[in-house]
Amino acid sequence: MTAPDERRTYLANHLAEVRDRLSRACAAADRAPDSVTLLPVTKFFPASDVALLRELGCTEFGESREQDASPKVAEIGTDGVRWHMIGRLQRNKAKAVAAWAHAIHSVDTDRLVTALGKAVAGAVDNGDRTADLDVYVQ
Numbered sequence: 001m002t003a004p005d006e007r008r009t010y011l012a013n014h015l016a017e018v019r020d021r022l023s024r025a026c027a028a029a030d031r032a033p034d035s036v037t038l039l040p041v042t043k044f045f046p047a048s049d050v051a052l053l054r055e056l057g058c059t060e061f062g063e064s065r066e067q068d069a070s071p072k073v074a075e076i077g078t079d080g081v082r083w084h085m086i087g088r089l090q091r092n093k094a095k096a097v098a099a100w101a102h103a104i105h106s107v108d109t110d111r112l113v114t115a116l117g118k119a120v121a122g123a124v125d126n127g128d129r130t131a132d133l134d135v136y137v138q
Contacts, residue, residue, distance in 0.1 A: 008052050015040075015056055039084060043068060047075040054081065060102070062086040066093040073100040094119040099126075103134035 001009070019038065026033045041062040042050050050061055050072055059080060063069035064087035073083055082102035089097060089104055091112055097104065098119035107113060116133060123129040 004048070004052075007049070008055070011049065011052050012056055015053065015058070039086075041086065042072070047072045050076050060084060062105075066096050070096055070100065078102075091115040095122065098123045098133060099128040101133060102131075103136065105136045106138045107135045108138040 022036060022038060023033050026036060037060060038058065039060050039062045040053055040058050041064070042053070043062070043064045053061070054076065060082045062084045063072065064085070066085070066089075069083065069085065078100055083100055085097050085101045085104045086106070088106060088108070089112060094112065094115040098116060104116065107116065113135070116135065120129065120133045
């Protein structure tokens with residue numbers, strides 16, 4: 001077995017375990033499994049892992065550092081993938097993140113909301129995005 005095949009098998013096995021735990025938790029909470037979003041956090045992992053997880057059916061990914069996320073987004077793309085910026089976002093990164101993020105978690109200041117609003121408007125004007133940005137307020 002080659003290294004990529006081994007990695008795919010490793011990720012497939014662990015993803016199956018996570019999905020099974022998620023399914024059991026939903027059953028225990030009397031909640032439909034499709035009402036929960038699985039968000040693999042791929043920070044510190046290469047784009048090749050994101051591609052493998054994509055092949056395994058994952059469509060949403062979390063990143064916490066713009067400088068690591070932007071190259072992955074450029075490599076993997078946004079077609080059929082929803083990227084989440086998790087953790088604290090600095091205002092000076094708002095423009096870059098607004099070009100690719102589906103959602104930003106932990107927005108905690110009015111100034112960041114304003115910066116994101118301007119950045120999203122600019123991304124729409126540039127054709128970098130067509131949809132609104134989901135924001136989770138902390």
